[in-house]
Amino acid sequence: xxxxxxHEIRILPAFAxxxxxxxxxxxxxxxxxxxxxxxxxxxVPADTFYIDPKTGKILSRKKPDEVNFRDSKNRxxxxxxxxxxxxxxxxNGPLVPLTQKHLNDLGLTPSAIKWRVQLGxxxxxxxxxxxxxxxxxxxxFYSDFIRKPLLGRCDNFLKGKKISFGFGQYIRPTPxxxxxxxxxxxxxxxxxxxxPTKDQEKSNxxxxxxxxxxxxxxxxxxxxxxxxxxxxxxTAPASIFANSGSDPVKSLGYLDDECDGILELELQxxxxxxxxxxxxxxxxxxxxxxxxxxxxxGDELEQALLGILLNEKVxxxxxxxxxxxxxxxxxxxxxxxxxxSVGMAWADSSQFGRTSQPIMxxxxxxxxxxxxxxxxxxxxLESGSLAWxxxxxxxxxxxxxxxxxxxxxxxxxxxxxxxxxxxxxxxMVQKILEAADLFQQHKHIVPGRKTKRSQ
Amino acid sequence: xxxxxxxEPKNLTAQLHYRGEGNPPSTHPxxxxxxxxxxxxxxxxxxxxxxxxxxxxxxxxxxxxxxxPGANEKIQRLISTGIxxxxxxxxxxxxxxxxTGPFRHAPEMIHDTMALEWSNALAxxxxxxxxxxxxxxxxxxxxxxxxxxxxxxxxxFDVDLNRNGKVVNQRVVIAREMASPGDLTQSLCSPWQxxxxxCDCFYWAASRPDFVNVEPGKDGKSKGNNWMQKxxxxxxxxxxxxxxxxxxxxxxxxxxxQDLFAAWExxxxxxxxxxxVPLNNPLKKVKTGVKKKSK
Numbered sequence: 133x134x135x136x137x138x139h140e141i142r143i144l145p146a147f148a149x150x151x152x153x154x155x156x157x158x159x160x161x162x163x164x165x166x167x168x169x170x171x172x173x174x175x176v177p178a179d180t181f182y183i184d185p186k187t188g189k190i191l192s193r194k195k196p197d198e199v200n201f202r203d204s205k206n207r208x209x210x211x212x213x214x215x216x217x218x219x220x221x222x223x224n225g226p227l228v229p230l231t232q233k234h235l236n237d238l239g240l241t242p243s244a245i246k247w248r249v250q251l252g253x254x255x256x257x258x259x260x261x262x263x264x265x266x267x268x269x270x271x272x273f274y275s276d277f278i279r280k281p282l283l284g285r286c287d288n289f290l291k292g293k294k295i296s297f298g299f300g301q302y303i304r305p306t307p308x309x310x311x312x313x314x315x316x317x318x319x320x321x322x323x324x325x326x327x328p329t330k331d332q333e334k335s336n337x338x339x340x341x342x343x344x345x346x347x348x349x350x351x352x353x354x355x356x357x358x359x360x361x362x363x364x365x366x367t368a369p370a371s372i373f374a375n376s377g378s379d380p381v382k383s384l385g386y387l388d389d390e391c392d393g394i395l396e397l398e399l400q401x402x403x404x405x406x407x408x409x410x411x412x413x414x415x416x417x418x419x420x421x422x423x424x425x426x427x428x429x430g431d432e433l434e435q436a437l438l439g440i441l442l443n444e445k446v447x448x449x450x451x452x453x454x455x456x457x458x459x460x461x462x463x464x465x466x467x468x469x470x471x472x473s474v475g476m477a478w479a480d481s482s483q484f485g486r487t488s489q490p491i492m493x494x495x496x497x498x499x500x501x502x503x504x505x506x507x508x509x510x511x512x513l514e515s516g517s518l519a520w521x522x523x524x525x526x527x528x529x530x531x532x533x534x535x536x537x538x539x540x541x542x543x544x545x546x547x548x549x550x551x552x553x554x555x556x557x558x559x560m561v562q563k564i565l566e567a568a569d570l571f572q573q574h575k576h577i578v579p580g581r582k583t584k585r586s587q
Numbered sequence: 588x589x590x591x592x593x594x595e596p597k598n599l600t601a602q603l604h605y606r607g608e609g610n611p612p613s614t615h616p617x618x619x620x621x622x623x624x625x626x627x628x629x630x631x632x633x634x635x636x637x638x639x640x641x642x643x644x645x646x647x648x649x650x651x652x653x654x655x656p657g658a659n660e661k662i663q664r665l666i667s668t669g670i671x672x673x674x675x676x677x678x679x680x681x682x683x684x685x686x687t688g689p690f691r692h693a694p695e696m697i698h699d700t701m702a703l704e705w706s707n708a709l710a711x712x713x714x715x716x717x718x719x720x721x722x723x724x725x726x727x728x729x730x731x732x733x734x735x736x737x738x739x740x741x742x743x744f745d746v747d748l749n750r751n752g753k754v755v756n757q758r759v760v761i762a763r764e765m766a767s768p769g770d771l772t773q774s775l776c777s778p779w780q781x782x783x784x785x786c787d788c789f790y791w792a793a794s795r796p797d798f799v800n801v802e803p804g805k806d807g808k809s810k811g812n813n814w815m816q817k818x819x820x821x822x823x824x825x826x827x828x829x830x831x832x833x834x835x836x837x838x839x840x841x842x843x844x845q846d847l848f849a850a851w852e853x854x855x856x857x858x859x860x861x862x863x864v865p866l867n868n869p870l871k872k873v874k875t876g877v878k879k880k881s882k
Contacts, residue, residue, distance in 0.1 A: 140596070145607045146760035147616050149628055154852060162611045172860040181609040193609075201857050206866045208852045213614040214607050218594070226593040227602075252769020255777035266769060311608075323778045323848045341848040364671060367625060368647040372776040372785055374844065386848070388778035392629060393768030409745075410760055413771060415628030416779055418613045418794040419814075420858045425793045429631050430603075430617030432706050436743050437599055437759060440710045457793065463861060464792035464799065466813070466827055474829075475789070480688070484697050487689045499798055499809035528707035529681070534688025534697060546790040549623045549632050549704040551647065552686075554790065558710050 134237040135221045142218050142227060143314075143397055143410035147433070150298070150318035150414045152390070153208035158317060160196040160209075164422070169452075170459070170507040173422040175199040181214070181303075183315070188277030188304040201421065208417060212317040214303070215395055215410050217245070230312045232305035242305050244399055246273040247314055249300045251282055251393035251412075256354040258367065259383070264288045265352055267387065269297050273398060277304040279317075284391065288352030295324055295346060297391045297414065314397075318414035319389030323374075326355045326385040347385050355385025368551060390414050423460030426543055431557045440558040446566040448577045451518070452510065454560055458543060459506035462499070470545040471497045476553055480534050483551065491539045514571050522568035528555040602759045620791045621706070627782065627791055629771040635705035637765055638713075639722065640739040646774060649674040649682050649702040651724065661736050665724060672724040672734065673702070678715065682708050716742040717752050741765065780847035783855065784815065796858045800825060814856070815841045819863065 153159070161180040164173040177195040184191050202208055217230040232242055249271045256265040264287035271280050280302075284295040298318040305312060322343035332338035349355050357373075358380045359366040374386035392413040399406045471477060472490040480486040490497075509517045526533075526541035531552040533539070539553060548554040555561070570577050590608060594601045606615050619628040624647075626632075632646035641662045643653035651665045651672045665672045674682050686699035712720060719737040726732035741764060747756035776782040782795075789797035800819060801811035812819035813827050817840060828840055842854045857864040 140756070142596075142602070142758055143760070144594075144602060144605045145610070145615065146602065146758065148607065148610070149614050149616065149619055151613060151628075159611065161609050164612055175859065178611070179609065200867070201864075202867050204867055206852070211611060211613055213610045216607055220596060224596060227596055228593045250768045252767065252772075254769035254773035255775065257769075258773035259777075268768065313608075321851060323780070338845075340850075341845060364648075364650060365645060365652050367774040369624065369785075372625065372781060374778060374781055374848065383777075386778050388780070390772050390775065390779050391769065392766075392771040394763070409763070411766075411771075413619075413629050415619070415772070416783075416795075417857075418618055419855055420793055420796045421613060422859050423793040424612075424618050425620045425622075425791055427620070427622050428617050429619040429621045429629070430615065432621045432631055433603055433616055433759070433761075434600075435706065435710055436713055437603060439714060461791075461793045463801075464796040464814075464858065465789055466798040466811075466829075468809075469827070469829060470789065481691065484686055484688070484699055485691050486697060487691045487693065489689075499801055499811070500803060500807075529684045529703065531703070532684045532686035532699070532701045534686060538688065547622060547624050549621065549647070549706065550702060551624055552701060554622050555707065558707050 135234050136237070137221060138219050138230075138234070138238070138399070138401065138406060139222050139225065140220055141230060141397060141399060141406045141408040143215050143395065143408045144218050144227075145213070145215065145410065147411045147429075148213035148215055148316065148413075149211070150213055150316050150412060151211035151417045152318050152321035152414060153210035153417065154320035154322075155203040155205075155207035155209040157203050157209050158212040159201060160199065162199045166456075170510055175422055181309075183301070183303065185279060185301075188279075188301050189306055190303060190309040193309070201417070208321075210298070210318050210320070211417065212315055213412070215314045215316065215412070217312040217397055217408070231310040232307075232312070233310055235312075238401065240399075242302075242312065243275045245302070245312055246275045246398045246400075247271070247300070247302050248273045248396040248398070249280070249282055249316070249393065249412075250396070251284065251297045251391040251414075253284055253295070253297070253387065253389070253391045255373075255390075256288075256352070256357075256385075256387060259359070259373070260353055260357055262288070262352060265354055267295055267391075269391070269393075271300065273396075275302065277302050282391075284389070286346075288348055288354070289346045290348045293344065293346035295387065295389050296320075297389055300395070314395060316395065316412050316414075319391075321416075322389055324387045324389070325374075342386075347387065349385065354383055354387075357383040357385075390416075420460075420464055423464070424457050426454075426457045426461045426546070427554065427556055427560070428457075431560055435557045435559040438559065440562055442559075442562060442566060445578050446563050446570065448513070448567070448579050450563055451513065451567045451577075454556070454564065455506065455510045455521075459503060459510060461543075461546070462506060463503050465499065465545070467497045467499050467502045467545060468494070476539070476545055476547055479547065479551070480539070484534060486534050489536075491545060513567070516571070518564065519568040519572050522564050525561050525564060526553060526555045527561065528558055531555050596756075599757065599759050618794070620794060622790055624790070625774050625776065625782075627775075627779075627794060630774040631771070632705065633770050633773060634743075634761060634765050635709065636770075638705065638709060638741055638743070640741055642738065644674065644705075647702075647704075650727070661734070662738075664734065670729075671727040673727050674722055675725045675733075676721075676723045677709065677712050678720040680708065680711060712740055713743055716740045716746075717748070717754070778848065780851050781844065783847055783851075784842065784844050798827060799858050800862050813841065814858070817842060817854075
C-alpha cells in the first residue's frame with residue numbers, strides 16, 4: 133500500500149559499536165548459540181551482506197562458511213555495523229524499515245536522504261584542556277553512495293595531516309535490498325604522534341610504532357604532558373597514556389584512531405524536514421568473542437531507560453544471562469592472582485590504606501573452583517542456589533565496605549566505575565532478588581527465550 | 588538473529604535491544620564493558636557529566652568542574668571562588684558512600700567517604716528529567732559549608748517536548764546534550780593499546796582475556812597462560828607469568844607496550860572456548876612505521 137506521509141524517522145540500532153581492524157574485508161556476521169547451559173557460547177555464521185565498495189550496492193546476503201576474525205594475512209577484520217532508517221507513517225503507527233518504495237511513493241528517490249557523520253577523538257584534549265587538541269571529523273550532509281572518508285582534523289596537527297577514523301557508506305537501495313541503511317567502517321588501529329627526537333630515532337623502543345607523524349609540538353603540548361598530583365581533574369586512573377617510563381610520567385604524544393560521535397539523517401519533505409540520529413563508537417575488538425562482560429553499557433542503558441524496578445515479572449533468560457556473563461568473566465581471570473597483591477586487593481591498600489590481605493580464603497579461589505561454583509548456581513537456579521547467591525550480592529552503596537565480609541560480596545575481585553569494588557546495576561540486582569524470592573516461594577518465573585538463542 | 592519487521596514506537600525495550608540486520612553481537616552495547624575504570628570501547632562515565640543543567644561534573648567523582656557561562660550567580664559560585672565543591676546529595680539521595688575496614692595500622696579502622704558512580708547513584712533521579720531537584724554541594728576544604736540549590740535534571744535520552752515541557756515522544760538514543768563527538772572515549776588510554784598492558788586489573792576478562800588455555804594441573808588446580816605471554820606453545824605444565832610475580836613491567840616474555848603499539852594485531856590472539864585461536868597463516872612481519880624522508 134502506498135504511503136502519503138512519513139511521520140517520524142528513527143535510526144536503529146540507536147547506539148552501534150564498531151571495532152578496529154586493518155583488514156580491508158569487514159567482519160562477517162555471526163550469532164551466538166548456547167548448546168550447553170554452562171559451556172562456551174558457540175559462534176555460528178549468520179546472514180551477511182556483501183557490499184560492492186564502488187557502487188554501495190548489496191551484492192548478496194548469505195551465510196559465510198565459517199566465523200573467522202582474521203583474513204588470510206592474519207589482519208583483523210573490522211566490525212562495521214549497519215545503521216538502518218526506520219519510519220512510521222502516522223502518529224503512533226508502527227515503526228518499519230524505511231525503503232526506496234516508501235520514498236518513491238512520496239515522489240522522492242534515495243538521494244533525498246542526507247547523511248552526516250561527526251566524530252571526535254578528544255583524548256589529548258581531555259588531558260591538556262587545549263581545544264586545539266580535539267581531533268574532529270565532519271562529513272557535512274551528503275547523499276551519494278561512495279565511501280566517504282572520515283578524516284579527523286586537529287588544529288595542533290602539522291599542516292595537511294589528518295587521522296583516518298575509517299569511512300562511512302550510504303548503502304544504495306536496490307529492488308532486492310530496498311532498505312535505507314548506512315554502514316560505518318572504523319579505522320585500522322594505527323598509532324600516530326609527533327616526530328621522534330633524535331635519541332628516540334636511535335632506540336628500538338620508538339621504531340616502527342607510528343603510522344604517521346601528525347602532531348606539531350610547536351603548536352600543542354600533548355607531547356611532554358604530565359598529570360599533576362595537584363590537579364583534581366586528571367583522568368581516573370591517571371597517567372594512562374604512552375610514556376617514556378620516566379618519573380614523572382610524561383606523554384610521548386601518541387594518538388590513536390578510536391573515536392565516537394553521531395550519525396545524522398535528514399529528509400526534506402514538502403512541508404517538513406525529518407531528522408534522526410544515532411550514536412557510533414569505534415573501539416578495540418572483543419578478543420574473547422564467545423562471551424560478554426558481567427556489566428555492560430547495555431545494562432546501563434536499560435536502567436536509564438526503564439528504571440531500577442521491574443514493571444513485569446522477572447524473566448528467567450535475563451537471570452541466566454547475568455549469571456552466564458559472570459561465569460564468562462571469571463573463566464578468563466586468574467582469580468588466584470587477583471585475590472592478593474594485585475587488582476582490588478592492591479587497590480584497597482593503595483587507595484584507602486587498608487591492611488593488606490587476600491580478599492578470599494586462598495584455598496577456595498582457584499579458577500576452576502570459582503568457575504565450578506558459578507556453574508552450580510546457573511544449573512540449579514530453583515534449588516536455592518540463587519537465593520544463596522542473591523544474599524551475597526553487593527549493593528551499589530556498599531562498594532566502600534572493605535571489611536572481610538564486604539570485600540567477599542559479588543561480583544568479587546573486580547573494579548567498578550567508581551574505582552572501588554564492583555556492584556551490578558541496581559536493576560540487575562533487583563532482577564536477581566525478585567527471581568530468588570520467587571524460587572523460594574516455589575513459583576515459576578517467566579521462561580523468556582529458550583537456551584539456544586541468538587543474542 | 589531473527590529479522591524484525593516492525594516495532595511499536597513506544598516499545599523502547601525492543602528498540603534498545605535491536606541489533607540491526609547483518610550486525611554481529613559485538614556491535615551492540617550489551618557487549619561493551621561498563622565498569623569503566625576507564626573502560627575499553629568507551630568510558631561511559633562521561634555520559635553523566637552534563638546530567639544537571641548548568642553544571643559540568645567530573646566523570647568519576649562528584650566534583651563540579653564547570654558551569655555554563657549563562658548560568659545564574661548561585662551556580663557560578665560553584666567554581667568562581669576557586670573553592671572546589673562536591674555534589675553530595677540529590678533529591679535527598681546520597682551521592683557518596685562510607686568507606687570502612689581495617690586500616691593498615693591496627694587496630695585503627697578506615698573512616699572515609701567515596702563518590703558513588705553516577706549510573707547507580709542517579710538511577711532514581713533520572714525519571715525526574717525536566718524537573719528541578721534539590722542538590723547539595725559541599726566545600727571540599729570546609730566540610731561544614733554546604734550550598735543547596737535546585738537544578739534541572741536533563742533528559743538522558745532524546746525526547747520531544749510539548750509547550751509545557753512534557754515528554755510527548757521518546758527515543759532510545761542518548762540525547763545530544765549529554766555528550767558531544769569525542770566525549771565518550773576522551774578519558775580512555777591514549778593510545779588504547781596502552782590499556783592492554785597498563786595494570787594488573789583484568790576486570791574485563793570476557794573481552795580482554797587474562798587467564799587462557801586453562802586446564803587442571805597435576806595437583807587439580809588450574810594451570811594456564813597469561814594472555815600477554817608471547818610464547819604459550821609449550822607442552823610442559825603451563826605457567827602464568829605476570830609482572831607482579833616476575834618483576835618489573837618490561838618482562839621480555841610478555842608482550843610490551845611497544846609490541847602493542849607497533850603490531851597489536853599480531854600480538855593479541857583471539858580466545859575462543861578459553862583457548863588460543865590459531866592464526867590463519869604463519870606470521871609475517873607487518874611493516875609499520877614512519878618512512879624516513881630522504882634528504
